[in-house]
Amino acid sequence: MSGVRVLVGTRKGAFVLTSDANRKQWDITGPHFGGWEIYHLKASPADPNRLYASQSSSWFGQVIQRSNDGGKTWEAVGNKFVYEGVIGTHLWYDGTSRPWEFARVWHLEPSLTDPDMVYAGIQDAALFRSVDGGQTWQELPGLRGHKSAPLWQPGAGGMCLHTILLDPSHPGRIFVAISAAGVFRSDDDGQTWRPMNRGLRSEQIPDPTAEVGHCVHRIALHPSRPDVLFMQKHWDVMRSDDAGESWREVSGNLPTDFGFPIDVHAHEPDTIYVVPIKSDSEHYLPEGKLRVYRSRTGGNEWEALTRGLPQRDCYVNVLRDAMAVDSLDPCGVYFGTTGGQVYASADAGDSWVPIVRDLPSVVSVEVQTLP
């Protein structure tokens, strides 16, 4: 019988939540790597037993863990991330230039076809790739070599490359998103890159429509229609119908269009989910109500999904990598909160139940649909 495996990264370790396809009874294991910050875990689409995890600590730096048995056991693999060539500089918070410096891996994106190939998005923003199962890492320096790179600047969480999307229909096409630089696209397997930020408007930068400098929080696509992208920006929910060449706002009737995660229904490419947050300086839910908003029209028209979610005195946040969908029917939707709850919906968001309520603050949530 098929099932799901939910991979949860928290500020103090990783947890693995598993269920059969009914998604009612859950088995919870963890903490794995207890005491360490787990920014992200993700499974290879080509081998469901191959998992990668980013484990980091202010004390002991970065470790990459790999599992070959679906998360039962783990082994530390390579953790040497060295920028290629001239280090260069980017803008710092005070407007001065500052050399690139590795801090941590924010996101691991395994290849769609090769379990031993995995991309890493790091802080300070750069894209690395391993072709040997994480043992060694090489930068794809064309991204950081883009002429705009000296103008990139950190968001409040650091200058992180936090989103990596591999286009299943166009071999060699990769989208990345950087806070606060914006979206970039490569059509040649990461060798060269172009900014993809036309149509974005950010009042927080001197030129609101600049080519780079936008604090993109998350982008998402549906694999059946990869030219359509959805974005949760610092403020604004955006949509592109031309693979990022241009964007238009689809915030519509959202109560606030500030937020972090955005994701797409597994079977309905125009059904998308966001979790609005009160404001850029108030990173918690408006009105103390935990509401996921769903649009079935690819944006602009949104409905609040509240059944099973707390509707008073709730002031958590949902971080950018902390929402995911499974591919069962009906589609399952999952998200984790900074308060340590992981919620699941087995009916595409109509109703929700907490799988677990009291984990450490949740940083990331990924879901595997198991055969």
Place this chain on the structure above:
Amino acid sequence: MIRVVLPAHLRTLAHVNGEVKVDVEGRATQRSVLDALEACYPMLRGTIRDQVTQQRRPFVRFFACEEDLSHELPDAPLPDAVATGIEPFLVVGAMAGG
């Protein structure tokens, strides 16, 4: 033979319990001890000192014989009591909340 005490998180990472014992060639220094330690436990590379600059990570300290050796030069000799295995070389996560 040098006795090394690792902090709990690094013992877990290296899959060891208690003290670790390493042999060093030549003089016992921070560098030679850490080189030997990382050779035996490659998963510790980068967790105590930077893999490129070889500098101690900011929140890691080195203690021995009731002294803080963190700011000694990497090639300075360690105390005789450490070099002869009487006292351990302590790798310590700096005291901080969290």
